[in-house]
Amino acid sequence: xxxxxxxxxxxxxxxxxxxxxxxxxxxxxxxxxxxxxxxxxxxxxxxxxxxxxxxxxxxxxxxxxxxxxxxxxxxxxxxxxxxxxxxxxxxxxxxxxxxxxxxxxxxxxxxxxxxxxxxxxxxxxxxxxxxxxxxxxxxxxxxxxxxxxxxxxxxxxxxxxxxxxxxxxxxxxxxxxxxxxxxxxxxxxxxxxxxxxxxxxxxxxxxxxxxxxxxxxxxxxxxxxxxxxxxxxxxxxxx
Amino acid sequence: xxxxxxxxxxxxxxxxxxxxxxxxxxxxxxxxxxxxxxxxxxxxxxxxxxxxxxxxxxxxxxxxxxxxxxxxxxxxxxxxxxxxxxxxxxxxxxxxxxxxxxxxxxxxxxxxxxxxxxxxxxxxxxxxxxxxxxxxxxxxxxxxxxxxxxxxxxxxxxxxxxxxxxxxxxxxxxxxxxxxxxxxxxxxxxxxxxxxxxxxxxxxxxxxxxxxxxxxxxxxxxxxxxxxxxxxxxxxxxxxxxxxxxxxxxxxxxxxxxxxxxxxxxxxxxxxxxxxxxxxxxxxxxxxxxxxxxxxxxxxxxxxxxxxxxxxxxxxxxx
Numbered sequence: 001x002x003x004x005x006x007x008x009x010x011x012x013x014x015x016x017x018x019x020x021x022x023x024x025x026x027x028x029x030x031x032x033x034x035x036x037x038x039x040x041x042x043x044x045x046x047x048x049x050x051x052x053x054x055x056x057x058x059x060x061x062x063x064x065x066x067x068x069x070x071x072x073x074x075x076x077x078x079x080x081x082x083x084x085x086x087x088x089x090x091x092x093x094x095x096x097x098x099x100x101x102x103x104x105x106x107x108x109x110x111x112x113x114x115x116x117x118x119x120x121x122x123x124x125x126x127x128x129x130x131x132x133x134x135x136x137x138x139x140x141x142x143x144x145x146x147x148x149x150x151x152x153x154x155x156x157x158x159x160x161x162x163x164x165x166x167x168x169x170x171x172x173x174x175x176x177x178x179x180x181x182x183x184x185x186x187x188x189x190x191x192x193x194x195x196x197x198x199x200x201x202x203x204x205x206x207x208x209x210x211x212x213x214x215x216x217x218x219x220x221x222x223x224x225x226x227x228x229x230x231x232x233x234x235x236x237x238x239x
Numbered sequence: 240x241x242x243x244x245x246x247x248x249x250x251x252x253x254x255x256x257x258x259x260x261x262x263x264x265x266x267x268x269x270x271x272x273x274x275x276x277x278x279x280x281x282x283x284x285x286x287x288x289x290x291x292x293x294x295x296x297x298x299x300x301x302x303x304x305x306x307x308x309x310x311x312x313x314x315x316x317x318x319x320x321x322x323x324x325x326x327x328x329x330x331x332x333x334x335x336x337x338x339x340x341x342x343x344x345x346x347x348x349x350x351x352x353x354x355x356x357x358x359x360x361x362x363x364x365x366x367x368x369x370x371x372x373x374x375x376x377x378x379x380x381x382x383x384x385x386x387x388x389x390x391x392x393x394x395x396x397x398x399x400x401x402x403x404x405x406x407x408x409x410x411x412x413x414x415x416x417x418x419x420x421x422x423x424x425x426x427x428x429x430x431x432x433x434x435x436x437x438x439x440x441x442x443x444x445x446x447x448x449x450x451x452x453x454x455x456x457x458x459x460x461x462x463x464x465x466x467x468x469x470x471x472x473x474x475x476x477x478x479x480x481x482x483x484x485x486x487x488x489x490x491x492x493x494x495x496x497x498x499x500x501x502x503x504x505x506x507x508x509x510x511x512x513x514x515x516x517x518x519x520x521x522x523x524x525x526x527x528x529x530x531x532x533x534x535x536x537x538x539x540x541x542x543x544x545x546x547x548x549x550x551x552x553x554x555x556x557x558x
Contacts, residue, residue, distance in 0.1 A: 006339040010325070017327040079323035083384070086287045087340040088313040237290045 003089040004097035011071065011101025012108075020070065025109045028063040035059065036116045041123075048128055049120065052113075053136030053206035057176050057198050060144050065168035067105055068151020069161040071098045072233070076159035085237070095230035099152050106144045110137075132208030139205035142218035143198070147172055149225035156232035172198065240265050240392060240422045241286060246295035248281050255281040257446040258295070265391070268418040270433030271426040273443035274546055279426045280320060282443070283396050286424070287317045300391060313341065316390035320397045320426075322381030326370025330361055330380050333369060334387060341388040355383035359413065375406030382413065393417060394424045399432060411436065430539045440538065442545050449545045454538050461541040467513055468493060470501040470530035471521050481520050486510035499529060 015021030032052065039051045075081040084094060120128050147168065154167035174181075178197035182190045194200075201214045241263040248256040256278045263269055273279045285292045288304050288311055297304040302311040324333060334355060338348040356365055359379040364372055369380055378398065385393060398414060399407045407429075414425065415436055427433050433440060434454050442450040442457075450457050469481060470493075481502055482490040488507045495501030506513050514531055521528045 002342075002344075003340050006336060010328075010336050014325065014327055078326075079319065079321065080325055082284075082289055082319040082323060083317070083337070083381075084340075086289050086312055086315070086317050086319075087337070088309040088342065089340050090309065 001093070003087075004093040004100060007084075007089070007094060007097025008100035008104060011098055012104040015067065015101075015105045020066070021105065024063050024066045025112075027066075028059070028109055029112055031059055031062075032113055032116075036113075036119075040116065040120070049116065049133055049136050050206055050208075052116065053132075053139050054203055056136075056140045056143050056206070057172070057202045060140070060147055061169060061172055061176070063109070064106065064144055064147035065151045065154075065165045065172075067102055067109070068148050068168060069155055069164040071102055071152050072155040072229070073159055073161045073164045076236075077161070081236075085233070091234040091237075092230045094233055095152065095156070095226055099149060099226050099229070102148045102152065103145060106148055107141070110140055110144065113140075129208075132206075135208040135210050136206055138210065138215075139202055142205070142215065142222075143202060146218050146222045146225075149222040149229070153225045153229045153232060156229045156236075240267070240300060241424070242298040243282075243286065244295050244297075246282070246285055246292040246297060248278075248285060248290070248292050254446055256285070256292070259443075259446070259448055260295075261441065261448065261451065263392075263422050263424065265422055266420075267439060268421075268423045268437045269425070270437035270440045271424060271443060272428065272430065272433055272440060272542055273426075274428060277443045278446040279443055280396055281446075283317075283394055283424070283426055287315055287394055288312045313388070314390055314392055316385035316388070316393045318378075318381045318385045318393075318395045318398060320400065322378050324369045324377060324380055324384070327368060329366055329368055330372070330383075331356070331365045333380065334384055337384040338387045343388060351387045351389070355386050358386060359383040360409075373406075375402050375409065378402060378406070378410055379413070382410070386417070390421070392422045392424075394426075396426045397428075398425060399427070399429060407432070430537075430542055434538050442542055444546050450541070457541055458538055461544060465506040465510070465513065466534040467504040467506065467517060468501065468530060468532050468534070469504060469517050469521070469528070470495050470499055471526040472499055472529055473526055474500045475524050475526060479524070481517055484513065484516050484520055486513050486516065496529070500526075501530070 035052050035055060040049055072081075075084060085091070117133055150171055151164065151168040154171075155161075155164040157167075158164055175196055175198045178193045179199055182193040182197070185193055201211075201217060204211055205214055241261075243262070244260050246256055246259050247254070259278075259282060271279050271282070281290075284290050286297055286299070286304070288299075288308050291305050297311075299311040300314040302314070304311045328336070331352060334352045335348060338351050343351050356362060359382050361376070361379055361383055364376050364380070369377060372380065382395070382398070385395075395414065399410050402410060411432060414423075417423065418436055425433060425437060438453060440450070440452065440454050440457055441448050450461065452460070480490060481487060481504060486507050487504055489505035491503045493501040493503040504513065504517070512533065514533055517531060518528055
């Protein structure tokens with residue numbers, strides 16, 4: 001576990017030492033700021049961040065894969081994977097460390113959006129209900145963590161950051177568009193598409209409904225992708 | 240210390256390592272020689288636990304490299320080819336991170352990092368980002384990282400590749416220093432480097448070990464027939480030449496200074512040194528010897544001879 005933490009802290013700090021980390025953060029804050037300024041700040045409207053959290057699946061879609069794409073792909077491309085995998089550290093610790101590092105960076109990237117909460121409390125009368133805001137942040141984190149885990153998996157498969165980015169983005173684009181696709185899908189496939197659809201789950205959570213089944217869905221899928229990443233790292237040794 | 244038994248590794252249809260076996264005793268410094276694509280790096284990657292062999296087994300300090308992989312890896316310091324290091328990290332931060340991965344904490348970690356920095360003379364680079372360092376410095380950072388946990392076994396893959404002559408000298412000096420207290424494997428295609436540092440040499444080509452032993456023994460075993468050059472002032476009588484001396488297998492005229500005669504002479508394989516007989520032959524004819532030399536077979540020559548044997552074998556098989 002200690003080695004995983006060391007890998008996590010290296011990964012977290014690396015994101016801030018590279019322009020990519022700052023660009024990704026700036027891009028996210030720009031998009032989320034636009035949503036906040038143009039949609040949430042509605043004079044006379046209800047004081048709620050529901051609109052902001054409701055689109056979190058789409059807001060995170062272009063940025064989280066940009067964080068996850070380098071986690072393993074860059075190691076594979078530059079050859080730093082060799083010293084890493086010859087240290088006395090298990091492949092599981094490598095996958096977990098990479099994931100934790102990405103999760104820390106994701107949290108740091110989301111943290112400035114707390115300013116929106118402050119602004120809302122300052123300008124809204126009556127003050128907004130804090131419950132849905134907490135639930136909204138849980139949504140944001142759960143969605144981000146799921147994207148990150150899948151991104152780590154794609155990044156473990158290829159030394160091309162572009163491929164890792166595209167793989168992650170298209171997977172979640174498909175999951176976000178699943179309910180719309182269900183309308184055209186043949187009958188037996190429809191329930192499966194609704195089961196994996198992200199949009200309705202994010203919408204429920206953004207409303208402030210903390211449904212345990214949604215939380216379990218996000219967390220178990222994230223865990224599955226981290227496990228697959230560890231297996232992908234291990235399988236590289238046998239190729 | 241290191242034991243490899245019948246290791247084999249293929250990548251698709253390419254058989255990179257074909258049934259290689261060896262054993263390194265404690266304190267032994269072994270040079271692994273071979274041309275590009277000989278299977279050196281794959282063999283090393285198997286030893287350091289980066290990839291398992293398809294067949295055979297490896298033991299490092301008594302630990303099986305697959306069943307007790309973490310324990311085996313903990314006893315090795317490894318410098319991969321071209322020393323890949325995170326370019327955005329400062330030297331000291333990278334070394335701290337590596338020390339952590341090798342289980343060093345607190346004071347032990349600080350001491351290990353400082354010891355490595357001092358040993359590899361990285362004092363002036365400690366706060367610099369690795370990406371800003373010259374290749375020589377990066378190589379030293381990689382070496383410092385490999386030494387952090389004071390491993391009993393050190394494996395260096397092409398430690399001087401791509402370095403300028405001054406940097407090569409610095410790294411070579413450091414390697415010689417380290418070799419005094421450790422079991423070492425140095426892979427290289429630069430022969431003088433291996434000849435100077437290693438007490439044992441393994442020559443590899445086509446995924447196989449072609450020769451294994453002390454450099455002197457390899458030279459003696461694979462030496463060419465001795466070559467001599469004789470130059471005398473004046474010329475012997477027509478029809479007379481050193482070709483009649485017992486032990487001489489071949490004789491050719493060589494270029495000599497004006498007014499002198501010169502020959503290039505090949506001795507029989509295993510024949511005693513012919514210099515005395517050649518000198519006596521000239522003295523008997525009252526010819527003043529102006530040059531009499533014997534060309535020594537170098538490790539380089541042995542190496543090229545072995546490699547050429549494999550290459551011509553491959554060509555014959557393809558034909």
